[in-house]
Amino acid sequence: xxxxxxxxxxxxxxxxxxxxxxxxxxxxxxxxxxxxxxxxxxxxxxxxxxxxxxxxxxxxxxxxxxxxxxxxxxxxxxxxxxxxxxxxxxxxxxxxxxxxxxxxxxxxxxxxxxxxxxxxxxxxxxxxxxxxxxxxxxxxxxxxxxxxxxxxxxxxxxxxxxxxxxxxxxxxxxxxxxxxxxxxx
Amino acid sequence: xxxxxxxxxxxxxxxxxxxxxxxxxxxxxxxxxxxxxxxxxxxxxxxxxxxxxxxxxxxxxxxxxxxxxxxxxxxxxxxxxxxxxxxxxxxxxxxxxxxxxxxxxxxxxxxxxxxxxxxxxxxxxxxxxxxxxxxxxxxxxxxxxxxxxxxxxxxxxxxxxxxxxxxxxxxxxxxxxxxxxxxxxxxxxxxxxxxxxxxxxxxxxxxxxxxxxxxxxxxxxxxxxxxxxxxxxxxxxxxxxxxxxxxxxxxxxxxxxxxxxxxxxxxxxxxxxxxxxxxxxxxxxxxxxxxxxxxxxxxxxxxxxxxxxxxxxxxxxxxxx
Numbered sequence: 424x425x426x427x428x429x430x431x432x433x434x435x436x437x438x439x440x441x442x443x444x445x446x447x448x449x450x451x452x453x454x455x456x457x458x459x460x461x462x463x464x465x466x467x468x469x470x471x472x473x474x475x476x477x478x479x480x481x482x483x484x485x486x487x488x489x490x491x492x493x494x495x496x497x498x499x500x501x502x503x504x505x506x507x508x509x510x511x512x513x514x515x516x517x518x519x520x521x522x523x524x525x526x527x528x529x530x531x532x533x534x535x536x537x538x539x540x541x542x543x544x545x546x547x548x549x550x551x552x553x554x555x556x557x558x559x560x561x562x563x564x565x566x567x568x569x570x571x572x573x574x575x576x577x578x579x580x581x582x583x584x585x586x587x588x589x590x591x592x593x594x595x596x597x598x599x600x601x602x603x604x605x606x607x608x
Numbered sequence: 609x610x611x612x613x614x615x616x617x618x619x620x621x622x623x624x625x626x627x628x629x630x631x632x633x634x635x636x637x638x639x640x641x642x643x644x645x646x647x648x649x650x651x652x653x654x655x656x657x658x659x660x661x662x663x664x665x666x667x668x669x670x671x672x673x674x675x676x677x678x679x680x681x682x683x684x685x686x687x688x689x690x691x692x693x694x695x696x697x698x699x700x701x702x703x704x705x706x707x708x709x710x711x712x713x714x715x716x717x718x719x720x721x722x723x724x725x726x727x728x729x730x731x732x733x734x735x736x737x738x739x740x741x742x743x744x745x746x747x748x749x750x751x752x753x754x755x756x757x758x759x760x761x762x763x764x765x766x767x768x769x770x771x772x773x774x775x776x777x778x779x780x781x782x783x784x785x786x787x788x789x790x791x792x793x794x795x796x797x798x799x800x801x802x803x804x805x806x807x808x809x810x811x812x813x814x815x816x817x818x819x820x821x822x823x824x825x826x827x828x829x830x831x832x833x834x835x836x837x838x839x840x841x842x843x844x845x846x847x848x849x850x851x852x853x854x855x856x857x858x859x860x861x862x863x864x865x866x867x868x869x870x871x872x873x874x875x876x877x878x879x880x881x882x883x884x885x886x887x888x889x890x891x892x893x894x895x896x897x898x899x900x901x902x903x904x905x906x907x908x909x910x911x912x913x914x915x916x917x918x919x920x921x922x923x924x925x926x927x928x929x
Binding site: 572 | 709710712713714715716717718719720721725728729731732733734736737739740741745746748749750751752756758760768772834837838840841842847850851854855857858861862863864865867868871875878879888889892898901902903904905906907908909910911912913915916917918919921924
């Protein structure tokens with residue numbers, strides 16, 4: 424009984440010490456604690472836009488704390504992506520959304536494709552292509568069968584065994600996964 | 609060539625709206641005659657097949673490496689058989705491959721393979737490994753990178769898959785390559801282009817000529833696919849593209865790659881200005897990358913949550929010089 428309580432006390436002491444050290448370290452090195460609360464430090468990252476509404480969560484896990492609902496089309500800052508999750512900042516919060524919910528607008532923060540053009544149809548009838556031969560429908564309609572190239576193509580074909588050997592050497596392992604159905608609209 | 613011209617004009621007597629299209633195609637054919645020049649080359653290819661039909665014991669011409677020749681005894685000429693199969697929707701694998709080869713050869717006539725053996729072998733290894741994760745693992749899958757600055761990828765029936773050098777150079781990892789190839793493999797699996805051809809107005813018109821003017825299989829195939837490789841520039845249904853995206857993502861995940869690599873490619877393509885000539889055909893024949901990403905996102909939802917992280921294969925990715 425006594426031994427147990429002693430152990431309990433020492434455990435509490437160690438925990439307190441541990442947390443103090445961590446707090447001390449973070450204050451000394453200016454490290455922020457995990458983003459549980461709104462933070463204004465959103466300078467890093469890239470401009471991004473929400474492709475769909477999603478829950479902003481405290482950690483890259485669908486069971487972690489819900490911080491905020493981010494609406495479709497919201498402009499956010501994207502910090503990093505890992506696995507199926509992207510860390511973003513929105514409305515003063517920093518947290519995680521599903522990687523497929525957010526689309527980076529450019530790598531360096533400068534938007535390349537005009538956001539206003541989203542959803543609009545691209546300009547049609549652009550057929551002139553500089554440089555190598557173009558692949559527009561007119562030119563594709565005027566070509567003829569190239570038997571020599573088909574033969575060359577065939578020479579690169581590999582069999583099942585070679586593909587399996589390649590995967591094995593690369594450490595690629597086949598996984599079971601069902602096809603994904605079309606979303607219900 | 610003249611044979612084809614005569615046929616079209618003769619057919620004008622029972623003209624239907626669909627037939628106009630066919631006639632238009634025929635007119636272009638007549639004017640340029642480009643696609644029919646190749647008939648000589650191709651006739652050689654198909655001669656063996658025709659011979660085998662006329663004289664069965666003769667040595668089989670290896671038109672396709674994988675599919676065995678159809679052994680069914682029929683009074684029909686091969687051309688008629690193919691047409692009937694297409695019209696009835698029962699295209700054998702051998703016939704599917706023959707159509708795909710014709711389209712592939714025409715596409716290569718527009719843009720030849722990049723002269724880099726290492727690259728082509730690499731793409732075939734990755735592509736075949738991804739294709740092994742499908743319900744058609746033993747199809748004789750062909751993969752190639754073609755000489756073009758465009759950003760695009762193509763699939764033809766029977767397992768012919770191409771991507772442009774321009775698109776390849778935009779990729780950052782083997783997982784992204786696997787995703788792109790997986791999307792095209794999806795088109796082959798679901799026979800999207802074959803169905804497009806079967807639905808096309810031209811087939812009914814050609815069907816009307818059954819057993820008459822179209823002498824050989826080559827003419828049937830070439831007439832069916834229209835001019836040259838124009839068929840690959842014909843857009844598929846949007847849903848077919850969304851479906852291919854879902855399949856591409858699943859196949860690359862099955863193959864052990866990062867499932868999010870294909871969406872990353874779509875996002876990357878979305879960064880190209882919409883009026884950039886290098887994406888004009890791509891955007892004309894596909895939904896915009898933003899829409900594709902949205903659909904993929906809705907479809908995937910939480911299905912990948914339990915999936916362990918896959919490989920990106922960035923270190924192995926074959927860089928073009």
